[in-house]
Amino acid sequence: MMSLDVIVIGSGIGGLTAGALLARYGKKVLICESHTIAGGAAHSFSRRGFHFDSGPSFYCGLGNKFPSLNPLKQVLDVLGESLEVIPYDPLGHYHFPEGTFPVYSNLQKYRQEVAQVTPQGAQELERFEQRLLSLYDCLKDIPTIALRADWQLIPILISRCFPALLKLLPQINIINSSVGDVMDREVSDPWVRRLIDLECFLLSGLKAHGTIAPEVAFMLGERTRVGVEYPVGGSGAIVDALIRGFQRWGGELWVGTHVEQILVKSGKVIGVKLRKGEIIKAPIVISNATIWDTYGKLLKPEDLPRTYREEALKTPAIESFMHLHLGIKADGLEELTGHHVVVHDSKQDIAKPGNTCMISIPSVWDCNLAPEGYHVVHAYTLEAYEGWQKDEKYEDKKREKAQFLYCALEKVIPDIRQRITLELIGTPLTHSHFLRRFQGTYGAAIAAGKGMFPGCHTPISGLYRVGDSTMPGIGVPAVAASGILCANTLK
Numbered sequence: 001m002m003s004l005d006v007i008v009i010g011s012g013i014g015g016l017t018a019g020a021l022l023a024r025y026g027k028k029v030l031i032c033e034s035h036t037i038a039g040g041a042a043h044s045f046s047r048r049g050f051h052f053d054s055g056p057s058f059y060c061g062l063g064n065k066f067p068s069l070n071p072l073k074q075v076l077d078v079l080g081e082s083l084e085v086i087p088y089d090p091l092g093h094y095h096f097p098e099g100t101f102p103v104y105s106n107l108q109k110y111r112q113e114v115a116q117v118t119p120q121g122a123q124e125l126e127r128f129e130q131r132l133l134s135l136y137d138c139l140k141d142i143p144t145i146a147l148r149a150d151w152q153l154i155p156i157l158i159s160r161c162f163p164a165l166l167k168l169l170p171q172i173n174i175i176n177s178s179v180g181d182v183m184d185r186e187v188s189d190p191w192v193r194r195l196i197d198l199e200c201f202l203l204s205g206l207k208a209h210g211t212i213a214p215e216v217a218f219m220l221g222e223r224t225r226v227g228v229e230y231p232v233g234g235s236g237a238i239v240d241a242l243i244r245g246f247q248r249w250g251g252e253l254w255v256g257t258h259v260e261q262i263l264v265k266s267g268k269v270i271g272v273k274l275r276k277g278e279i280i281k282a283p284i285v286i287s288n289a290t291i292w293d294t295y296g297k298l299l300k301p302e303d304l305p306r307t308y309r310e311e312a313l314k315t316p317a318i319e320s321f322m323h324l325h326l327g328i329k330a331d332g333l334e335e336l337t338g339h340h341v342v343v344h345d346s347k348q349d350i351a352k353p354g355n356t357c358m359i360s361i362p363s364v365w366d367c368n369l370a371p372e373g374y375h376v377v378h379a380y381t382l383e384a385y386e387g388w389q390k391d392e393k394y395e396d397k398k399r400e401k402a403q404f405l406y407c408a409l410e411k412v413i414p415d416i417r418q419r420i421t422l423e424l425i426g427t428p429l430t431h432s433h434f435l436r437r438f439q440g441t442y443g444a445a446i447a448a449g450k451g452m453f454p455g456c457h458t459p460i461s462g463l464y465r466v467g468d469s470t471m472p473g474i475g476v477p478a479v480a481a482s483g484i485l486c487a488n489t490l491k
């Protein structure tokens, strides 16, 4: 075994970006991944010729056509990797009980659609979007790839981003506020307010008042200015590109390698102990496991200050998911589009488990994801972890809960049940098992104004964290940014 500078626990996008950048900066890096497939929430898996995304399928700014703000693309550029992507618009269809509504990246087309439902609301939406796009225009001059999470950020910002910082000054209020605050100022139309809540929920798992304004500004700016696109080969192609870049710069990835414990001596990290019993030493360990898994399972309680540990473990978690992964016959579905969101009941909270269902059919863009004449379908909805156990009722409960997803799919493909050739139903237990995540959570429910995502530092010298329970939060671009911040801090 070579002598290591860094061990990364987990090959989610956060772990891969941190590990790959550090390898690029000349460090000897080993990534230990518990699962036999790398990528965490973004891994792809195959069954009988169908290639499924396990999680994310909505991406902006990964191709080479336009300069992109996406931190993941910036990492790929540094690694010398690129992705083939397929652009598409409309980016999705929202199915409300009162009707179906296409969502376009092109803002004018989007507003025209909104105006057909509510002309007043469309004008309010325009004002809301302008507020957020002006924030995006300031943020875009600050390159994420240059940022770090320590005091050395200050000289970087002053020397490289001074004009951008000046431009940001008038935006200081909105940077710290929730999108809900911006919405309250600009939008009174209830239909458009629900639309904004829905878009925030899809992005952060929280509605407008829980989602920070820069996150939505970034999403809106990227999808409007750069466009929405799907990577050829699915989310696994992103993971593969990061691994290629990582290995090209000398990094080593071990899959099927579960880390049992982070080893700490006299307040300093000294390495990790694998489930197989082996001890691997390194002066730096980066955990890509969640905050609950890192502090609750991988460290001994006495390794952390008691109150720090207790506070960290109290971080609220967003619920887990029910999943349906289907292989279906494609005949007669030539007009099918790839992304759909179904809200079953407008009177119920959109965040209520089962009420909002997300559907992705990526084989409409990349036909190689399914055998000829078939499509791959992934549908998912929030579902609480509590109450799920592998007992005699498990199979029935699983089928029953999957009905929300089937009913949603019937809005898009009415005869879906007759088309199925492969069916995989996933519960919160499946999600937590394959993703090695505490209670299968989507991530930390840190609402705007109620707290901030913690940075990459920990109280233990040499131990760092990346991923969706660190700054800036949930989502592939965000966790790539967390990897950049950590790697640059350790450069």
Ligand SMILES: Cc1cc2nc3c(=O)[nH]c(=O)nc-3n(C[C@H](O)[C@H](O)[C@H](O)COP(=O)(O)OP(=O)(O)OC[C@H]3O[C@@H](n4cnc5c(N)ncnc54)[C@H](O)[C@@H]3O)c2cc1C
Pocket (backbone or CB within 6 Å): 009, 010, 011, 012, 013, 014, 015, 032, 033, 034, 035, 038, 039, 040, 041, 042, 054, 055, 056, 057, 058, 059, 257, 258, 259, 260, 288, 289, 290, 293, 298, 321, 380, 434, 435, 436, 437, 442, 443, 466, 467, 468, 469, 473, 474, 475, 476, 477, 479
């Ligand atoms: C259903 C779903 C749909 C989504 N859709 C989108 C989308 O369209 N667009 C978007 O941008 N984002 C989306 N997201 C969010 C995004 O996928 C995640 O925020 C992001 O991928 C999380 O990355 P991460 O690096 O934080 O951690 P993870 O992906 O959780 O990776 C952590 C890794 O660490 C490994 N690990 C944990 N413990 C150990 C251990 N002890 N030893 C070794 N390895 C360990 C795990 O196996 C895992 O591989 C979606 C998420 C889900 C679940």
